[in-house]
Amino acid sequence: MKGHLSDDLLERFDTxxxxxxxxxxxxxxxxxxxxxxxxxxxxxxxxxxFSAVEDPPVPEGLERAILEAAARPPRTEMDLAxxxxxxxxxxxxxxxxSGGDPTGLATAGARIAGAALLVGDVVTGLCxxxxxxxxxxxxxxxxxxxxxxxxxxxxxxx
Amino acid sequence: xxxxxxRTALRGEPSRVASDATLAGLDETHVSLHLAMAPDAEExxxxxxxxxxxxxxxxxxxxxxxxxxxFSLRMLGNEExxxxxxxxxxxxxxxxxxxxxxxRRFATWVFGIARNTCIDEHRRRLxxxxxxxxxxxxxADGAFERTEREQRAARLLAALQRxxxxxxxxxxxxxFELLKYREIADILHLPLGTVMxxxxxARSRLRELYLALEPETGVRP
Ligand SMILES: [Zn+2]
Numbered sequence: 001m002k003g004h005l006s007d008d009l010l011e012r013f014d015t016x017x018x019x020x021x022x023x024x025x026x027x028x029x030x031x032x033x034x035x036x037x038x039x040x041x042x043x044x045x046x047x048x049x050f051s052a053v054e055d056p057p058v059p060e061g062l063e064r065a066i067l068e069a070a071a072r073p074p075r076t077e078m079d080l081a082x083x084x085x086x087x088x089x090x091x092x093x094x095x096x097x098s099g100g101d102p103t104g105l106a107t108a109g110a111r112i113a114g115a116a117l118l119v120g121d122v123v124t125g126l127c128x129x130x131x132x133x134x135x136x137x138x139x140x141x142x143x144x145x146x147x148x149x150x151x152x153x154x155x156x157x158x
Numbered sequence: 159x160x161x162x163x164x165r166t167a168l169r170g171e172p173s174r175v176a177s178d179a180t181l182a183g184l185d186e187t188h189v190s191l192h193l194a195m196a197p198d199a200e201e202x203x204x205x206x207x208x209x210x211x212x213x214x215x216x217x218x219x220x221x222x223x224x225x226x227x228x229f230s231l232r233m234l235g236n237e238e239x240x241x242x243x244x245x246x247x248x249x250x251x252x253x254x255x256x257x258x259x260x261x262r263r264f265a266t267w268v269f270g271i272a273r274n275t276c277i278d279e280h281r282r283r284l285x286x287x288x289x290x291x292x293x294x295x296x297x298a299d300g301a302f303e304r305t306e307r308e309q310r311a312a313r314l315l316a317a318l319q320r321x322x323x324x325x326x327x328x329x330x331x332x333x334f335e336l337l338k339y340r341e342i343a344d345i346l347h348l349p350l351g352t353v354m355x356x357x358x359x360a361r362s363r364l365r366e367l368y369l370a371l372e373p374e375t376g377v378r379p
Contacts, residue, residue, distance in 0.1 A: 016358040020351050027354055031338040041333070044361060046368060050333045052311040055224065056231050059241050063219050066245050070215070070252035 005029055005036045014043045197263070204264055208255035215252055223248055225265070225335065226272045232330050233276040234283070235319045243279040247272045266341045273327060273345055280323065317367035325360035332357050 005013075005026060012018050013026045030037045041047060207214035226247050231240035250271050258267050304312070318326055331337045331345065343353045 016355075023354050024350055027339040027350055031340050037338075041336075044333075046314065046361075046365060049310045049314045049368070052307045053314060053334070054311065055228050058224050058227050059237070062227070062241060062244060063223050066219050066223060066248040066252070067216060069245060070249045074253055 004033065005039075007039075010036070010040050010043060014040065200264055201260055204255065204258060204260075207252070208258070218251065219248055222251065222265075222268050226268065229269065229272050229330055229335060230276055230279075232315070232318060232334065233273075233323070233327060234279060236283075239279050239283055243272070243275045246279070247275045250275070262344065263341065265335075266337065266344055269331065269335060269337065269341075270345045273331075276327075277323075313368055313371045314364075317364055317371055320367050321360065321364060325356070325363055328353070328356050329360045329364060 009018075009026065013023060016023075018026065030040055044050070203214045203217055207218050223244060227240060227244040230243040230247070231237065234240050234243060247268070251268055258264065318329065321329070328342060328346065331342050337345070339350055339353055342348075342357075343350050346353065348356070
């Protein structure tokens, strides 16, 4: 496409009367040619209305809030590492408290879960009860599974 | 002529980087701020920001927050959601500067993130509320105090809010953010032909909605 686009071509482009291939060629020209792009925009009957729309003011304090939020360290794998470490510790505690006795496991697990709930409640006052319940349930489940695994392992060794 | 100037400037061509002097007094209400810097300078600023330069990071926030905010507000139609989406977008931008591919224009990358964030925000909003609480501007509100120009602008924004989101986003990118067809195709992950088609359909639909909102005696645009 040599030179600029004719008014007729732009008009047909604007009203969707070009073939796909022709329209694509026009679009490529418009992307590269500001004068023609400006003319194409002005063809829209609503062009003057679009330019009448004013920018909304940016909410007060938003820019500062963004810079502060971006400066805080994002959540990483370490955030996940703590609960996992906690669960393993709990599992070891279950094994220790029950002295390797399978019947004592449930009671010990319940005690530790209760203690975890209490500590968690105090430490993470911001957490929702649903989240805490989820953490305790997961901890209990993981610790029981791990305890049984460790128990089996210790029996095999001895 | 002024549209041509604005478009050129918005497309980041250094020859026409708009100065306050050239823009003063023009009928331009939404001149983008990022045209204040030529592409090379912008690339350098983005690069410095990626290395943790505080001033460069602040410059990105100062320059792009207004653009992302106006896009989000027009996309979501609600100030509270727009604020959240803007903050989330800009924090993602600052945290993931290392993922920016300099072969694309920075604005394209930012708008891509803003668009995805708005989609997420819209979904969250639908879950939170039974019906979307869109602060649709009633075009008739305070009609007596407003000038004809302001009323037409309000009608256009109201018409935009009534469009399906896929039409709304493409018109916002095309008409307000003045992005190129290629850039829009890139942001929306669509072939160029589909972009042109969708813009065409969206504009026809917008015109219908706009005219439907016009008072009987209203002056046509
Ligand atoms: Zn041309």
